[in-house]
Amino acid sequence: MARVFVYGTLKKGQPNYYRMFELANGKAEFLASACTTQKYPLVIAGKYNIPFLLNIPGQGHRVRGELYKVDDKMLKFLDVFEDIPRMYQRAEVKLEVKEWAGKPDGEEPAAGSIIEAFVYSTTTYEPDWPSLLSHESYDTFGDHGLMYQYRELQD
Numbered sequence: 001m002a003r004v005f006v007y008g009t010l011k012k013g014q015p016n017y018y019r020m021f022e023l024a025n026g027k028a029e030f031l032a033s034a035c036t037t038q039k040y041p042l043v044i045a046g047k048y049n050i051p052f053l054l055n056i057p058g059q060g061h062r063v064r065g066e067l068y069k070v071d072d073k074m075l076k077f078l079d080v081f082e083d084i085p086r087m088y089q090r091a092e093v094k095l096e097v098k099e100w101a102g103k104p105d106g107e108e109p110a111a112g113s114i115i116e117a118f119v120y121s122t123t124t125y126e127p128d129w130p131s132l133l134s135h136e137s138y139d140t141f142g143d144h145g146l147m148y149q150y151r152e153l154q155d
Contacts (some may be wrong), residue, residue, distance in 0.1 A: 001043065002075050003117035005034060007042060007065035007097055008051035008138045015140055016150045019081065026074025032067040034095040037114060039063075043132040045125070049146040051138040052129065055089070055121040060134035067117055078120070088120040 009016040012030075020028040042053050044085035053063060070078070083090040097113045111116055122129075133144070140148040 001069050001073055003031070003110060003115070004028075004070050004075070005036075005065050005093060005100070005117040005119045006068065007053055007063050007147055008120070009140065011066050014138070016081075019067065019073075019077075023075040024101050027071045028074050029069045030066060030101055031069055032100045032109075033064070033098040034067045034115075034117075035062045035064045035098060036119075037062070037094040037096055040121070041130055041132075041134040042136070042138060043134060044138070044144060044146040045129050048149040048152065049140075050148065052125060052134075053101040053119065053121040054125055054130060055091070055123075056130060059130065062096075063135075064098075064137040067097070067115075075118075082095050082120040084120075085123060087123065089123045090118050090120055091147065092116050093119040 009013065010019060012098055019025060038057045039060045040053050040061045040063055042051060044051050079090060079123055082090070084090060087113055094114055094116055097109045097115060100108050101110060
């Protein structure tokens with residue numbers, strides 16, 4: 001089992017959240033709300049208004065998201081869904097736990113604890129993306145007016 005931090009369309013209430021719980025993709029269990037310990041630019045970009053975490057530590061905000069425990073099948077699904085290595089890379093990031101919701105199993109970190117998890121960040125991006133508005137938290141229905149567009153419905 002691996003820990004994965006999601007910050008975009010895979011979060012609760014977002015367009016791709018259902019993919020985390022399709023059994024054909026594997027198993028995922030919500031553990032906690034968390035945020036990155038370092039600042040990163042979280043931008044909404046491209047013709048599909050995709051949230052991208054730019055791998056530029058020290059810029060942007062401490063990004064808020066959700067921590068999941070996933071099995072190997074789900075991790076492989078996420079790698080394909082996130083289009084590794086063309087669009088994203090999977091790397092470890094340090095997170096601060098905000099509120100633990102996972103099942104008690106002896107590894108329940110207290111709020112404020114620092115843990116590590118995988119995150120998907122961009123491998124390449126357009127030169128102007130670092131200058132785009134950076135968000136602390138993503139919501140497709142946010143006041144930014146950049147609602148996520150499903151690629152499969154557009155192509």
